[in-house]
Amino acid sequence: MIKIATSILSSKNRKECIEKLNKTDTDYIHIDVMDNIFVPNYQLPIEEVNELGKNSKKPLDVHLMVENPESFIKNIAINNIKSITIHLEINKNINNLIELIKKYNYQVGIAIKPNTDINKIDKYINLIDKVIIMSVEPGFGGQTFIDSSVDKIKSIRSKRKNIIIEVDGGINNETIKKISNDADIAVVGSYIINNNDYQEAINSLKN
Numbered sequence: 001m002i003k004i005a006t007s008i009l010s011s012k013n014r015k016e017c018i019e020k021l022n023k024t025d026t027d028y029i030h031i032d033v034m035d036n037i038f039v040p041n042y043q044l045p046i047e048e049v050n051e052l053g054k055n056s057k058k059p060l061d062v063h064l065m066v067e068n069p070e071s072f073i074k075n076i077a078i079n080n081i082k083s084i085t086i087h088l089e090i091n092k093n094i095n096n097l098i099e100l101i102k103k104y105n106y107q108v109g110i111a112i113k114p115n116t117d118i119n120k121i122d123k124y125i126n127l128i129d130k131v132i133i134m135s136v137e138p139g140f141g142g143q144t145f146i147d148s149s150v151d152k153i154k155s156i157r158s159k160r161k162n163i164i165i166e167v168d169g170g171i172n173n174e175t176i177k178k179i180s181n182d183a184d185i186a187v188v189g190s191y192i193i194n195n196n197d198y199q200e201a202i203n204s205l206k207n
């Protein structure tokens with residue numbers, strides 16, 4: 001069954017949101033970090049990530065939409081991080097960043113924006129644990145799912161069978177049906193956060 005990573009990006013009170021999510025069966029809590037350079041939005045300075053992360057009883061799935069992830073990776077200090085994902089499009093040495101994330105024993109993910117040629121992942125595919133297919137333009141929650149993301153799941157799978165495939169953006173109880181047979185993890189933000197009953201929203205995604 002597809003796993004759910006709940007994104008707290010659109011929540012108005014993130015601490016309270018994490019406390020509520022601790023009581024659900026979300027598989028992960030997804031933390032979006034933005035630097036206002038790689039994407040036109042600024043969210044969650046490192047201090048806030050470290051503070052919030054301590055409250056989570058769920059493994060954290062950290063998504064770095066930042067041009068320079070190195071200092072972030074070095075300064076993150078939470079003990080329940082499952083994975084750290086960087087973007088394929090940044091102008092940095094990706095191999096070095098993969099090694100750095102591995103040094104801390106986190107799973108390594110690479111995220112791909114909707115208009116990036118997915119074959120650019122080929123040279124890293126055997127070095128990483130996970131690919132995040134962005135099904136919206138990164139930067140904001142609450143956008144519409146881009147349908148052409150669906151075919152990308154099979155093409156990543158054909159490159160490497162046992163890679164973890166996560167899809168991020170615009171997922172709700174309808175759009176999840178397009179990916180639930182083939183993807184491993186769905187990142188869901190506003191659909192869960194805007195529902196008073198988080199668990200009920202999660203149930204409707206898993207059915």
Ligand code: DX5
Pocket residue numbers: 007009010030032063136137138139140141142143168169170171187188189190191
């Ligand atoms: C977009 C973020 C997503 C987003 C998902 O840049 O990476 O994680 O918050 O939120 P929804 O589900 O609202 O698209």
Ligand code: ZN
Pocket residue numbers: 007030031032063168187
């Ligand atoms: Zn994300």
